[in-house]
Amino acid sequence: MTTKLRNLGVAVAMATALAAGAVSAETVKVGVIATSSGPFARWGEQFQQAIQVYQKIHGDTVNGTKIEIVYRDDGGPDPARVKQLAEGLILRDRVKFLAGFVFTPNALAVADLVTESKTPTVIFNAATAVVVRKSPYFVRTSHTIPQVAKPIAEWAYANGIKRVVTAVSDYAPGFDAEQTFARQFKAAGGEVLDSIRIPLSATDFSPFFERIGQMKPDALFIFGPGGPPTVGMINTWASRLKPAGIKLLCTAETQEIDLPKIGPAALGVVSAFHYTETVDNPLNKALWKNLTEMFGPKTTPDLASVGAYDGMELIYRAVEKFGPNVTGDQAISLWKGIAFDSPRGPFAIDPVTRDMVENIYLRKVEERDGKLVNVNFQTFPMVKDPWKEWNPE
Amino acid sequence: MSVLSLLTILLDGLAFGMALFVISVGLTITLGLMRVVNLAHGAFAMIGGYAGSVALANGAGFALAILIAALAAGGAGLAAERLLFRPLYSRGDLPQALMTFGLTFVVIATLTILFGTAIRIMPLPPSLAGLVDIGFRAYPAYRLFLIAAGALLALLLWLVIDRTMFGARLRAAVDNPRMCRAIGIDVDAIFATTFAAGCALAGIGAVLGAQLMPLEPYYALRYLVLFLIVVGIGGTGDFRGSLVASLVLGLIDTVGKYFLPGASSYIFFAAVIGLLLWRPRGLVPGPSQ
Numbered sequence: 177m178t179t180k181l182r183n184l185g186v187a188v189a190m191a192t193a194l195a196a197g198a199v200s201a202e203t204v205k206v207g208v209i210a211t212s213s214g215p216f217a218r219w220g221e222q223f224q225q226a227i228q229v230y231q232k233i234h235g236d237t238v239n240g241t242k243i244e245i246v247y248r249d250d251g252g253p254d255p256a257r258v259k260q261l262a263e264g265l266i267l268r269d270r271v272k273f274l275a276g277f278v279f280t281p282n283a284l285a286v287a288d289l290v291t292e293s294k295t296p297t298v299i300f301n302a303a304t305a306v307v308v309r310k311s312p313y314f315v316r317t318s319h320t321i322p323q324v325a326k327p328i329a330e331w332a333y334a335n336g337i338k339r340v341v342t343a344v345s346d347y348a349p350g351f352d353a354e355q356t357f358a359r360q361f362k363a364a365g366g367e368v369l370d371s372i373r374i375p376l377s378a379t380d381f382s383p384f385f386e387r388i389g390q391m392k393p394d395a396l397f398i399f400g401p402g403g404p405p406t407v408g409m410i411n412t413w414a415s416r417l418k419p420a421g422i423k424l425l426c427t428a429e430t431q432e433i434d435l436p437k438i439g440p441a442a443l444g445v446v447s448a449f450h451y452t453e454t455v456d457n458p459l460n461k462a463l464w465k466n467l468t469e470m471f472g473p474k475t476t477p478d479l480a481s482v483g484a485y486d487g488m489e490l491i492y493r494a495v496e497k498f499g500p501n502v503t504g505d506q507a508i509s510l511w512k513g514i515a516f517d518s519p520r521g522p523f524a525i526d527p528v529t530r531d532m533v534e535n536i537y538l539r540k541v542e543e544r545d546g547k548l549v550n551v552n553f554q555t556f557p558m559v560k561d562p563w564k565e566w567n568p569e
Numbered sequence: 570m571s572v573l574s575l576l577t578i579l580l581d582g583l584a585f586g587m588a589l590f591v592i593s594v595g596l597t598i599t600l601g602l603m604r605v606v607n608l609a610h611g612a613f614a615m616i617g618g619y620a621g622s623v624a625l626a627n628g629a630g631f632a633l634a635i636l637i638a639a640l641a642a643g644g645a646g647l648a649a650e651r652l653l654f655r656p657l658y659s660r661g662d663l664p665q666a667l668m669t670f671g672l673t674f675v676v677i678a679t680l681t682i683l684f685g686t687a688i689r690i691m692p693l694p695p696s697l698a699g700l701v702d703i704g705f706r707a708y709p710a711y712r713l714f715l716i717a718a719g720a721l722l723a724l725l726l727w728l729v730i731d732r733t734m735f736g737a738r739l740r741a742a743v744d745n746p747r748m749c750r751a752i753g754i755d756v757d758a759i760f761a762t763t764f765a766a767g768c769a770l771a772g773i774g775a776v777l778g779a780q781l782m783p784l785e786p787y788y789a790l791r792y793l794v795l796f797l798i799v800v801g802i803g804g805t806g807d808f809r810g811s812l813v814a815s816l817v818l819g820l821i822d823t824v825g826k827y828f829l830p831g832a833s834s835y836i837f838f839a840a841v842i843g844l845l846l847w848r849p850r851g852l853v854p855g856p857s858q
Contacts, residue, residue, distance in 0.1 A: 214686075215686055215785070215786070215787045216686070217681070217685075217686050218685070218686055218687065346834075372830045372831070373830070373831060374830070374833075375833060375834035377834060378826075378833070378834070379781050379782050379792075379795075380581075380585045380588070380781050380822070380823070380826075382581045382584075382585070382712075382823070383578065383581055383582075383822075383823045383824075383825075383826035383827040383830075383833075384826055384827075384830055384833075386574070386577060386578065386581065386827060387826075387827050387830060390574060403688060403783075403785065404688065404782070404783045404785065404791075407688060407783055408781070408783070411780065415700065415709045416709075419700065419707065433687075436690055437687065437688040437689075437690055437783070439690070439692060
């Protein structure tokens with residue numbers, strides 16, 4: 177009896193100690209700057225849902241340190257506002273990490289600030305190649321446009337496509353895609369017949385595509401900003417060029433979250449991307465399952481989800497190793513060369529460039545169980561961003 | 570450059586022009602004919618378009634979806650006319666512009682809350698989704714349908730406005746409402762009906778044109794300039810001006826995109842400026858106000 181009582185007493189004491197530990201545990205704040213209102217609000221929503229799934233799976237504490245997320249809405253590409261938000265997060269909210277950043281100008285806007293304050297910053301998207309060079313405290317968990325545009329050019333030439341036309345939306349990422357594709361395709365020995373830049377305001381793509389049809393290329397490479405221009409381009413290809421046997425090549429345009437809007441026109445489109453929603457690994461399955469359980473059956477993970485999910489992994493690992501008082505230099509030194517399994521497949525941060533190294537998948541749009549999905553048919557393993565090789569510092 | 574590809578480009582230009590007409594024809598009624606500064610045209614179009622897409626998603630046919638779009642946009646227009654527009658008819662242009670712009674933001678926010686920011690799926694019926702053999706090539710059926718639908722709408726408008734008693738009363742009520750009231754015409758009822766009809770046409774246009782201008786919450790702002798250009802170039806007095814303006818702009822835009830793709834947006838706006846300099850009051854100017 178006495179032993180029992182004593183055991184009970186010890187247990188109570190231990191529980192109290194644990195509880196006290198939990199109460200006095202320190203909190204690390206993470207400031208997430210993303211777009212949660214306006215036409216690009218889906219990005220912020222996908223980030224937030226993936227972060228919540230990450231915290232559901234891994235808990236909201238690491239080694240007794242609570243991870244608290246502070247969200248800020250930038251409303252779209254707005255560098256001035258983003259800089260203000262970041263200053264507020266660093267100075268007033270005392271965040272240890274910054275994260276998020278949908279648009280390149282928004283990420284660039286905080287480069288000097290995070291360098292000065294030594295705030296480790298995880299970029300979930302902002303896919304222009306140069307971004308990570310702008311601060312030694314930047315790392316990135318998305319992709320760069322050259323990183324996905326080069327493999328598809330390689331694949332195309334190796335698979336009987338010798339003559340192509342490129343048609344991109346008339347804005348900076350479009351030029352990146354156009355130039356990367358042309359550079360790789362010409363280097364392989366292919367011929368680029370014409371490079372067309374389509375105004376972002378265009379609604380009718382028929383005349384452009386009619387012109388392309390006249391040149392009788394083997395394939396057309398497109399790049400658009402998502403939304404109406406992308407849907408328009410793929411639909412016009414399907415009605416004008418597909419019947420003539422001209423293949424369509426692209427990158428992010430056939431994301432599963434967008435496929436229902438494009439409809440059956442997307443069947444047969446070949447794309448190269450770093451994340452395929454249907455990729456078969458346990459982490460990806462867990463991500464899907466939790467997303468649909470928490471946010472409804474129609475929720476679909478996309479590049480935003482996987483960028484935020486892996487970004488959280490980086491932050492958790494830094495806090496796990498260095499505790500609540502982790503410094504910027506500690507976090508960056510840990511992240512350089514780090515490698516782990518992600519829902520997208522294997523993932524690593526390059527020790528020199530601090531940019532992601534990841535598989536690039538070649539996929540084809542198919543119909544399965546009445547649903548349009550991307551199906552991987554070839555993998556370019558652990559691809560680095562080629563832009564940095566082409567443009568040494 | 571063969572004759573046949575030239576024919577294709579002309580057909581493309583005609584179809585795009587008709588799409589412009591179909592999508593902005595409602596505005597030629599509310600802004601052009603009734604002279605209400607209706608910057609909320611795209612908002613009414615979206616209300617109709619979203620209603621139509623919900624109907625399609627629930628298994629309705631394309632024709633029924635168009636009818637539902639017309640009823641939803643027309644109903645919203647009728648309510649807005651009663652509650653918001655009527656007190657402002659005599660207040661001049663600026664209050665109308667501000668109110669309709671504000672209304673547009675309210676509709677954008679409401680649709681975002683209800684449906685999210687993604688594009689609405691608006692599948693075509695199988696009969697319109699495919700290609701049709703037109704002698705020298707296979708051509709998208711949808712574009713031929715747009716040309717026919719635009720022509721039909723223009724014919725209907727001409728019949729109602731120029732050839733019926735209602736049309737005569739409407740034109741009289743716009744030109745001199747006090748005199749009309751004095752001779753016993755119910756001006757309020759005519760305005761309400763006409764405004765609702767203009768909004769219903771906006772809803773129809775949103776469904777018909779959805780393949781070229783996909784529906785999403787920012788539709789109302791994204792294409793507002795396009796709507797205003799069509800009515801401005803056409804001349805605010807007459808829907809026939811809008812028809813001519815749509816076709817001319819559609820052809821210029823299409824030919825520009827085909828031959829000089831890099832300069833296509835300059836060509837379109839250069840044409841707009843040129844047409845306005847040539848005919849400041851529009852291609853078919855109405856009676857002086």
